[in-house]
Amino acid sequence: MVTPEVKGKMNHIVLVSLLLSVSWATYSSKIHENFIQCMSTEFNAYTKSFQTIFTPQSPLYSYILQSSKQNLRWLNSTSKPHLIITPFHESEIQAVILCSKKQGFQVRVRSGGHDYEGLSFLCKTPFIIIDLVNLRGIEIDIEDETAWVQTGATLGELYYAIAKRSIVHGFPAGLCPTVGVGGHFTGGGFGILLRKYGLAADNVIDAYLIDVNGRILDRQGMGEDLFWAIRGGGGASFGIILSWKIKLIRVPPTVTVFTVPKTIEQGATKLVHRWQYIAGKLHEDLFIRIVIQNVGGESTSNKKTVEASFNSLFLGGIDRLITLMNDSFPELGLVPENCTEMSWIESTVYFAGFQKGSPLEVLLDKTQLYKAKFKAKSDFVTEPIPEFGLEGIWERFLEEGLVFMIMDPFGGRMNEIPESHIPFPHREGNLYNIQYLVKWDEDEARATHKHVNWIKMLYRYMKPYVSRSPRAAYLNYRDLDLGINKHANTSYSEARDWGMKYFKGNFKRLVQVKSKVDSENFFRSEQSIPSIHT
């Protein structure tokens, strides 16, 4: 029962919070008004398309904010942008940059929203999101073997558009079709064509970017230093990339795929161990990666164990593949019955994890297959891990729930490209990349803490087995544990630790470029390249 006294107090609380929320609403709508005013009067950008600006009061605000958050850890985050803009035209982006500068907002730009740490939509200071969802045009020139892709497009849309025009062309980028080309290409970007054609960023030949002064620049206009920086250095430190011009690559009309899972009991340890010696040296038409996970246990009738799946694309038919495998990796015991021939575009559906026989249109589906709460980390391996080292990994896997370790072999084309060619420095000398990933369902902070601690523990365990000085990491598997900028004027030496891990010797040049093109550090985040002039 509520006494009159308590009731009075409650009324008071209700009244105070009502007043607060009213004044907050007035205050924040004033901010929005000012901003929109700035966009329309000063920059004449907003005459027609007010439907592309969303305030927290807009019915669609929440939907748009949540729609492409890939890591569900950030679903209930309290970090909310003052506005979300979904531009149809570049002039709207120019206006957002200039008005944000004037009014003291930070800008976060979002393409596919897959950033592991949510940097494209989370920010600790007042900010505005530019969501590129309406800038997804793709123009393919088959004769020239090039394409222009707007940065809001997804990898799946790009692969699909290429395949509509030609079955013997493709593009070397990641496996997950909902990843955005905006974030992916600017962080490097690799997938199953890596050993033959390198990274997505290696195959970018021009770009349009809006700089901190609102200027639209192509490769010639921005100059080679800035064009270098945005291909692997993370675009969000330098400007907003509008579109990429890419070089298409050639694929044979028929490729072959296989997936061969082996549990510890079936000899996984010896096979993974052996794989380390050969995967980076195989013919460059052959890419065999390993996905390690734990299987069985509680909800199944099988004993819990660790399984290594050998998952492969071969740029050719089954016969040649079997001969190659028989020569270089007979231990796996691959036979023709384990292999399937298909077109390259069908292989992108296969590697995205869709059911056999799914229509190619699944590549366009933006409801994201892998949405989950997760934490990931990465390493590069330069010397094979001994068998007992692998066994230590398995032991730790058996202690956790949903965990994965993906081992992507390098070598081939990757060895031919110098470390300083673009900011992505992980070239010759790397046998393979590892991505560690833990997923969970629980919402409680305690559970999150437990899973995140598990992956940190695994990362510590791996230290003796992976690259050193620096212990290298892949920018696109962003990990804020590596270090963050604590304030807007973070210095070179403060950022050097995490910067060297992602970029090695290229970090210095990235800082020089940043200092030249955005010396006031307008384009910043927890892991943006610092400017040494601030």
Ligand SMILES: Cc1cc2nc3c(=O)[nH]c(=O)nc-3n(C[C@H](O)[C@H](O)[C@H](O)COP(=O)(O)OP(=O)(O)OC[C@H]3O[C@@H](n4cnc5c(N)ncnc54)[C@H](O)[C@@H]3O)c2cc1C
């Ligand atoms: C399920 C899943 C699978 C993945 N598979 C692969 C894989 O196979 N290979 C691989 O290499 N990586 C893979 N990744 C990692 C992926 O490449 C990175 O997360 C990438 O940065 C995502 O790009 P995005 O545009 O989707 O993300 P966003 O979160 O939109 O952007 C990522 C970063 O880039 C910035 N950015 C985005 N667009 C622009 C732009 N137009 N101009 C300037 N800056 C911009 C953002 O501000 C943010 O800092 C995967 C990620 C997930 C979640």
Ligand SMILES: *[C@@H]1O[C@H](CO)[C@@H](O)[C@H](O)[C@H]1NC(C)=O
């Ligand atoms: C490979 O083919 C052999 C022979 O048909 C079969 O016994 C085995 O189960 C297959 N393995 C896989 C993973 O398809």
Ligand SMILES: *[C@@H]1O[C@H](CO)[C@@H](O)[C@H](O)[C@H]1NC(C)=O
């Ligand atoms: C595999 O190699 C062995 C030994 O080199 C050879 O005898 C056999 O014929 C080869 N098999 C195939 C299918 O190439």
Ligand SMILES: *[C@@H]1O[C@H](CO)[C@@H](O)[C@H](O)[C@H]1NC(C)=O
């Ligand atoms: C977010 O909040 C909603 C409502 O409180 C809750 O049902 C959901 O489980 C939460 N999700 C996450 C990822 O924390």
Ligand SMILES: *[C@@H]1O[C@H](CO)[C@@H](O)[C@H](O)[C@H]1NC(C)=O
């Ligand atoms: C950076 O800025 C903060 C306040 O914004 C200030 O306290 C600090 O001294 C500055 N640091 C450097 C290295 O300039």
